[in-house]
Amino acid sequence: LIVARKSSPLVIGVGEDETFIASDATPIVGYTDQVIYLKDNEIGVIRRGEPVQVLSLFNNEPSTINIQKLKLSLAQLEKGGYDTFMLKEIFEQPSTLRDCLRGRIVDNCRRVTLSGVDLNQERFKSAERITLVACGTSWHAALIGKRLIQDFCKMPVEVEYASEFRYGNPVLNEKDIVISISQSGETADTLAAIELAKAKGAFVYGICNVVGASIPRTTDSGTYIHVGPEIGVASTKxxxxxxxVLTLLALSVGQLRGAIDDATLHEVLSALDKIPETIEEALKVDTEVKKLSRIFSYAHNFLYLGRGYNYPTALEGALKLKEISYIHAEGYPAAEMKHGPIALIDHDMPSVIIAPSDSLYDKIISNVQQVKSRGGAVVAIVSKGNKAMNDIADFCIEIPEVPECLTPLVASIPLQLLAYYIAVNKGKDVDQPRNLAKSVTVE
Incomplete structure (x- = not known):
């Protein structure tokens, strides 16, 4: 059997008297924990009873074979008593974020240690600009990352869709840092963006979930998010x-560049250190959201609104609903609603408005009133204890109060649950929605 890799991922599983070929390690975990990740332009030759050969496509010479031990387990790939993988992964978030944070907040919540930053301090100190590239849900995380880096590092930041970045003739040099974000580490457009950035001399930093995937092996440095395998196509954990990780990165680089004061750093890190427990608290709205979802399963359109840090959260909430329920949903900056989408609002178009008690709360109250005055139903995501919104919105879902920069982590929980239960009510396959793939390895 002869296999070759070009752009799309390819893994060879080495078992006892048997060999497996897959595009990802997940399906072969039950058979072997020894894998070989082929690089681009490599050929694997498998013969019965003989060791695997790996050759270079260019000169037919043997390549170095690096057999890696998988850290996955079958238990991680099973539903564990939940009806679906997506629901399991939503409820795993307290434990997965503990794994993500483990060992990275040190000195009694006064310092961040990320090896990718610590080993490249001069690069981050001298950087003049950061560009984040990603696709889909990762792009929404990048938008939040932009605000975090601007606030804590005081430097210019741009966010690009990887698919547009690679064809946009970006102006980059050795003073630029490009941060690529991907769950799978195999996203074709993001990989192409990395190659382009490196060719132009930029330092490329990867943020990825899958150990040993293409993006961690292609970038100059990076950080794993360590949230375990995500099986549901619609990303949650x-x-x-x-x-x-973007919060940790922004705080680490901000401290390195002297752009963040010690008091702010300690406040945010202390809250971030407790975020797993905070999300456990946020997940208690599950029953409430499940009941609420029955009211809105009829809708054909949804509008999601947020401001500041929660504009990207609104985009992510709308994407989740689109992906698994097939209801058209649009995320928008709340103030921009007046520049077009307000024309769509009527009794049949509900709005989900993210309105935590932050610096923009008074502004978003105005947006809620504008929707209500046009007959639109409003579901408001508010900070715990906010009873005033009950007089305006039709439904309120309370979330624990956290520093403003961390609200996307908490506000995303009820949005994930709302999308999930609406899709279940409509009888949709939430784990494998139509036309979508977990890892987009083609253009």
Missing amino acids: AFTGQVT
Whole structure:
């Protein structure tokens, strides 16, 4: 059997008297924990009773074979008593974020240690600009990352869709840092963006979930999010893992560049250190959201609104609903609603408005009133204890109060649950929605 890799991922599983070929290690975990990840332009030759050969496509010479031991287990790939993988992964988030944070907040919540940053301090100190590239849910995490880096590092940040970045002739040099974000580490457009950035001299930093995937092996440095395998196509725990790592990255680089004061750093790190427990608290709205979802399963359109850090959260909430329920949903910056989408609002178009008690709360109250005055139903995501919103919105879902920069982590929980239960009510396959793949390895 002869296999070759070009762009799309390929893994060879080495068992006892048997060999497996797959695009990902997940399906072969039950048979072997020894794998070989082929690089681009490599050929694998498998003969019965003989060791695997790996050759270079260019000169037909043998390549170095690096057999890696998988850290996955069958238990991680089973539903564990939940009806679906997606629901399991939503409820895993407290434990997965503990794994993501483990060993990274040190000195009694006064310092971050990320090896990818610590080993490249001069690169981050001298950087003049950071560009984040990603696709889908990872792009929404990147938008949150942009605000985090701007706030804590005081440097210019851009966010690009990887598919647009690679064809946009970006202006980059050795003073640029490009951060690529991908759950699978195999996203074709993101890999192409990395190659382009490296060719232009930029330092490329990867944020990825899958150990040994293409993006960690292609980038100059990076950080794993360590949230375990995500089976459901609609990303949940990988999104919160990415936002958590971007928060750590922004705080680490901000401290390195002297752009963040010690008091702010300690406040945010203390809250971030407790975020697994905070999300456990946020998940208690499960029964409430499940009941609420029955009311809105009829809808054909949804509008999701947020401001500041929670504009990307609104985009992510809308994407989750689209992906698994097939209801058209649009995420928008709340103030931009007046520039077009407000024309769509009527009794049949509900709005989900993210309104935690932050610096923009008074502004978003105005947006809620504008939707209500046009007959639209409003589901508001509010901070715990906020009873005033009950007088305006039709439904309120309370979330624990956290520093403003961490609200996307907490606000995303009820949005994930709302999308999930609406899709279940409509009888949809939430784990494998139509036309979608977990890892987009083609253009």
